[in-house]
Amino acid sequence: MKVDDPLTVAVDGHLEPVTRPALEALDALWQAVRLLPISAYELRAMEWLLGSGSTADLEHMMDGSGAVDWPLGLEGGGQAIVRVWHGDGLTRAQRVGVRYAVEPLPPGPRGGRSWAVRDTETGCLVQDDEGTVRTFSMESSAQGWVQRQSYIAGYRGLPGREVAR
Numbered sequence: 001m002k003v004d005d006p007l008t009v010a011v012d013g014h015l016e017p018v019t020r021p022a023l024e025a026l027d028a029l030w031q032a033v034r035l036l037p038i039s040a041y042e043l044r045a046m047e048w049l050l051g052s053g054s055t056a057d058l059e060h061m062m063d064g065s066g067a068v069d070w071p072l073g074l075e076g077g078g079q080a081i082v083r084v085w086h087g088d089g090l091t092r093a094q095r096v097g098v099r100y101a102v103e104p105l106p107p108g109p110r111g112g113r114s115w116a117v118r119d120t121e122t123g124c125l126v127q128d129d130e131g132t133v134r135t136f137s138m139e140s141s142a143q144g145w146v147q148r149q150s151y152i153a154g155y156r157g158l159p160g161r162e163v164a165r
Contacts, residue, residue: 005086011036012081025084026050026058033082037075046072046082058084096153100126102142105135115142 007025010017015032018025030050034043049057061068067085074080099121105114115136117126125133126145136142 008083008085008087010083012083014080017083019087022055023053026055029082029084033072036072036080038072038080039075042072046070062086092153093150097146097150100146100149102139102146104139112137115139117142117145 005022006019007022008017008019009015009025009029011029011032014036015029018028020028027050030047033046033050038046058068062084066087067083069084070082071079072082099119101118101120102115103118105116107113115138116133117136118124119126128134134145136145
C-alpha cells in the first residue's frame with residue numbers, strides 16, 4: 001500500500017466511514033479513537049499503530065483480506081469496533097449502482113419518450129446480447145434495471161451479466 005492509496009476507516013457509533021489517502025485516513029481514525037473512553041493500554045496500542053506515520057504494520061495486519069477490525073472495550077461497558085479497509089469502502093453492489101446512469105433518449109419518429117442506461121466506465125449505452133441499445137419506455141424501468149444489476153453484484157459478488165458494449 002502506498003501512502004496515497006485510499007483507505008476507508010470507521011469506528012462504529014463514533015466515526016462514519018471516511019475514505020482518504022492512507023496517512024490522512026489513519027490520522028482521522030486516530031483523532032476519533034483518542035477521544036474514546038478506552039483503557040490506557042488500548043490507547044497506547046492504537047497510538048503506536050495509527051500515529052506512527054507508517055502503514056507497514058497495518059499492511060501486515062491487512063495482508064490477504066484487505067481489511068482489519070479491532071474491538072476496543074469501552075470504560076463502563078460495551079465495545080467500539082474500529083475498521084480499516086482498502087479502497088473507497090463501497091461494496092460491489094454499490095459500485096455497480098454508481099457505474100450506471102439513466103438518461104433520456106431523443107424523441108423517436110412518433111415523438112415517444114424512451115430511456116437508456118449509460119455505463120459511465122466506458123461512456124457507452126448498455127446494449128443487449130445482439131448489440132442493440134437497451135431502451136426502456138419509462139425512467140423507472142431503466143432505474144429498475146440498474147437496481148437489478150446492483151442486486152446481482154451483491155448476491156454473486158460479480159458485476160452481473162450485463163456489460164456495456
